[in-house]
Amino acid sequence: MNSLKNSVRLVGNLGMDPEVKMFDGNKKLTKLSLATNDSYKNDKGERITETQWHNLVVWGAQAGLAGDMLKKGDEVVIEGKLSNRSYIDKDGIKRYATEVVVHEFLKTAGK
Amino acid sequence: MNSLKNSVRLVGNLGMDPEVKMFDGNKKLTKLSLATNDSYKNDKGERITETQWHNLVVWGAQAGLAGDMLKKGDEVVIEGKLSNRSYIDKDGIKRYATEVVVHEFLKTAGK
Amino acid sequence: MNSLKNSVRLVGNLGMDPEVKMFDGNKKLTKLSLATNDSYKNDKGERITETQWHNLVVWGAQAGLAGDMLKKGDEVVIEGKLSNRSYIDKDGIKRYATEVVVHEFLKTAGK
Amino acid sequence: MNSLKNSVRLVGNLGMDPEVKMFDGNKKLTKLSLATNDSYKNDKGERITETQWHNLVVWGAQAGLAGDMLKKGDEVVIEGKLSNRSYIDKDGIKRYATEVVVHEFLKTAGK
DNA sequence: TTTT
DNA sequence: TTTT
Numbered sequence: 001m002n003s004l005k006n007s008v009r010l011v012g013n014l015g016m017d018p019e020v021k022m023f024d025g026n027k028k029l030t031k032l033s034l035a036t037n038d039s040y041k042n043d044k045g046e047r048i049t050e051t052q053w054h055n056l057v058v059w060g061a062q063a064g065l066a067g068d069m070l071k072k073g074d075e076v077v078i079e080g081k082l083s084n085r086s087y088i089d090k091d092g093i094k095r096y097a098t099e100v101v102v103h104e105f106l107k108t109a110g111k
Numbered sequence: 112m113n114s115l116k117n118s119v120r121l122v123g124n125l126g127m128d129p130e131v132k133m134f135d136g137n138k139k140l141t142k143l144s145l146a147t148n149d150s151y152k153n154d155k156g157e158r159i160t161e162t163q164w165h166n167l168v169v170w171g172a173q174a175g176l177a178g179d180m181l182k183k184g185d186e187v188v189i190e191g192k193l194s195n196r197s198y199i200d201k202d203g204i205k206r207y208a209t210e211v212v213v214h215e216f217l218k219t220a221g222k
Numbered sequence: 223m224n225s226l227k228n229s230v231r232l233v234g235n236l237g238m239d240p241e242v243k244m245f246d247g248n249k250k251l252t253k254l255s256l257a258t259n260d261s262y263k264n265d266k267g268e269r270i271t272e273t274q275w276h277n278l279v280v281w282g283a284q285a286g287l288a289g290d291m292l293k294k295g296d297e298v299v300i301e302g303k304l305s306n307r308s309y310i311d312k313d314g315i316k317r318y319a320t321e322v323v324v325h326e327f328l329k330t331a332g333k
Numbered sequence: 334m335n336s337l338k339n340s341v342r343l344v345g346n347l348g349m350d351p352e353v354k355m356f357d358g359n360k361k362l363t364k365l366s367l368a369t370n371d372s373y374k375n376d377k378g379e380r381i382t383e384t385q386w387h388n389l390v391v392w393g394a395q396a397g398l399a400g401d402m403l404k405k406g407d408e409v410v411i412e413g414k415l416s417n418r419s420y421i422d423k424d425g426i427k428r429y430a431t432e433v434v435v436h437e438f439l440k441t442a443g444k
Numbered sequence: 445t446t447t448t
Numbered sequence: 449t450t451t452t
Contacts, residue, residue, distance in 0.1 A: 003336065004412045004437040005123060006147045006163065008193060009231065011116045011299055011328060015445030035446045036117045038192075052117065052195055053445070073446060075331045077233055077299060079337045081149075082119060082193070082211075084163055098209035100193070104337040106233065108330035109297045109451075114225065115301050115326040120342065122410055122439060186442045188344055188410060190226045215226040217344060219441035220408045227344045228369045228385065230415060234338060237449030257450045258339045260414075274339065274417055275449070295450060303371075304341060304415070304433075306385055320431035322415075331447075 006081040008100050010054060012036040014074050020067040028063035032056040032102070034076065056080065058102045069107060077106040117192040119211050121165060123147040125185050131178040139174035143167040143213070145187065167191065169213045177216060186219040228303040230322050232276060234258040236296050242289035250285035254278040254324070256298065278302065280324045291329060299328040339414040341433050343387060345369040347407050353400040361396035365389040365435070367409065389413065391435045399438060408441040 012034045019031040038050045056078065058066045070076065080102040089095045123145045130142040149161045167189065169177045181187065191213040200206045234256045241253040260272045278300065280288045292298065302324040311317045345367045352364040371383045389411065391399045403409065413435040422428045 002149045002151075002437070004410060004439050005121065005149065007120045007412075009118045010193070013446035013448095015447095033445060036193075037447060038113045038116065039448085040113075049448085051446080052193065054193060054195070075447075077337060079340075082121070082147075082163065082165060084165070084209075097207075098195075104335070106337050113326070115299060115328050118301075188226060190229075215224070217226050224371045224373075227371065229342045231340045232338065232415070235450035235452095237451095255449060258415075259451060260335045260338065261452085262335075271452085273450080274415065276415060276417070297451075304343070304369075304385065304387060306387070306431075319429075320417075 003079070003081065003103065008080050008082055009078070010034055010036055010056075010100070011077050012054070012075070014070060014072055014076060015053065017072045018067045018070050020063065028060070028067070030058040030063040030066045032058065032066065032070070032076075034078070054100055055098070056100045056102050057083075058105070062102065062105070066102070066105060070105075075108045077108065078102050079104045114190070114192065114214065119191050119193055120189070121145055121147055121211070122188050123165070123186070125181060125183055125187060126164065128183045129178045129181050131174065139171070139178070141169040141174040141177045143169065143177065143181070143187075145189070165211055166209070167211045167213050168194075169216070173213065173216070177213070180218060181216075188217045188219065189213050190215045225301070225303065225325065230302050230304055231300070232256055232258055232278075232322070233299050234276070234297070236292060236294055236298060237275065239294045240289045240292050242285065250282070250289070252280040252285040252288045254280065254288065254292070254298075256300070276322055277320070278322045278324050279305075280327070284324065284327070288324070288327060292327075297330040299330065300324050301326045336412070336414065336436065341413050341415055342411070343367055343369055343389075343433070344410050345387075345408070347403060347405055347409060348386065350405045351400045351403050353396065361393070361400070363391040363396040363399040365391065365399065365403070365409075367411070387433055388431070389433045389435050390416075391438070395435065395438070399435070402440060403438075410439040410441065411435050412437045 015033045021029045034054045036052045042048050080100040083101045084098050126144040132140045145165045147163045153159050191211045194212045195209050237255045243251045256276045258274045264270050302322040305323045306320050308318050348366040354362045367387045369385050375381050413433040416434045417431050
C-alpha cells in the first residue's frame with residue numbers, strides 16, 4: 001500500500017446507511033456517502049457553511065465491518081486514497097467517476 | 112480553512128505544463144494534472160504499476176507561483192481538499208467533476 | 223505556514239482539563255494532554271492496547287477556544303506540527319522536549 | 334496498524350547517513366535524523382528559516398531498505414506515528430524521548 | 445443525503 | 449491522565 005503518494009482524510013457524517021454489495025458470491029464492497037461541512041465567514045462577516053458530498057468505497061474485510069458498525073448520521077473519520085475510474089454509461093458515452101477507496105475508518109464516540 | 116475535515120495529500124509528477132487562466136481581469140486559476148504511481152505485487156508475484164491522474168486547481172496568490180515555478184515532468188508534493196462540483200454539459204445534461212483544490216505545493220529537489 | 227513539510231494528525235481523548243496560561247498580559251497558551259489508543263492482536267491472538275500520551279500546545283486565538291470548549295475525557299481530532307525544543311533544567315543540564323503545536327482542533331460529536 | 338489515530342508526515346533532508354543496528358542476530362532497526370525547514374516572514378518582513386530536527390526509527394523489512402537506499406543529504410518524504418518512550422539514563426533518572434516510527438518512506442527524484 |  |  002502506498003498511502004504516502006495518495007492519501008485522503010475526511011471527517012464528516014454519513015448521509016445514508018451503508019450499501020453493502022456482494023461480488024462473485026464472497027467478495028464484499030460497501031458504499032458510503034459522506035458529507036464534510038466547511039464553515040467560514042465571508043467578506044460581509046456572514047457565516048457560510050459549504051457541504052461537500054464524497055463517494056466512498058470499502059473493500060475486503062473492512063467492507064463487512066463498515067456495513068455492520070455504521071449507519072446514517074454517524075460521524076466518522078476515514079483515511080483512503082483517491083481513485084478515478086472511467087466507465088461507459090447507458091448511452092455509450094465514456095464517463096469518469098472519482099471515489100475515495102477507504103483503508104481505515106473510525107466511528108467517533110458521538111452516536 | 113478546515114484541512115482537518117477534508118485533506119488530500121499527493122506525491123507525483125506533472126503530466127503537462129501548468130495551465131494558467133485569468134478571471135475578471137485579475138483573478139488567477141492554475142490547473143495541474145498530476146500522476147500518482149502505485150506499485151505493488153499481484154497474486155502471481157508480478158510487479159504492477161497503477162497510475163492515477165488527478166485534476167488539481169490552484170487559486171489566488173499560489174496560482175501565479177504554480178504557473179511560474181512548475182513545468183511538465185516535475186515531481187511535486189501537494190496538500191489540498193477534495194471538491195466536487197456539478198455543471199451542465201453542452202448537451203444540457205448535469206455532470207459531476209471532482210478536483211483537488213490545492214492549498215500548498217512543493218517541488219522536490221529532483222528536476 | 224508549512225503543514226506540507228511537517229504535519230501531525232491525532233485522534234484521541236484528553237487526559238485532563240486544558241491548562242490555559244497567560245504571557246505578557248495578553249498572549250495565551252493552552253496545554254493539552256492527549257491519549258491515542260492503538261489496538262492490535264499479538265502473536266498469540268491476544269488483543270493488546272497501547273496508549274501513547276502526547277503533549278500539545280495551542281497558541282493565539284485558538285488557545286482561548288481550546289480552553290473554553292474542551293475538557294477532560296473529550297474525544298478530539300487535531301492537526302499540528304512536530305516541534306522539538308531544548309531547555310536548561312533546574313540542575314543546569316540541557317534537556318529536550320517534543321510537543322505538537324496545534325493548528326486546528328475539532329471536538330467530535332461524542333461528549 | 335492505526336495510522337488514522339496517530340500519523341506524522343514529514344518532508345525534509347537527512348542530516349547523516351542512516352545508522353543500521355542489529356538486534357537478536359536478525360532484527361534490524363535503522364535510525365534517521367531528518368531536518369524540516371520552515372520558512373516564513375516575521376513582523377519586520379525578514380525571511381526567517383526555522384529548522385527542526387526529528388529522530389526517526391525504521392523497523393523490520395523497511396529498515397534494511399532504508400539503510401541501503403538512503404544517505405546523508407537525501408530529500409525524503411515519510412509517514413509514521415509519534416512514539417513516546419521513557420528510559421533510565423546513566424544517572425538513574427527517568428527520561429523521555431519522542432521518536433517517529435516510520436511506516437513508509439520515499440526518496441524524492443532529487444539526489 | 446448528514447451534521448452543528 | 450483519557451477512551452472502548
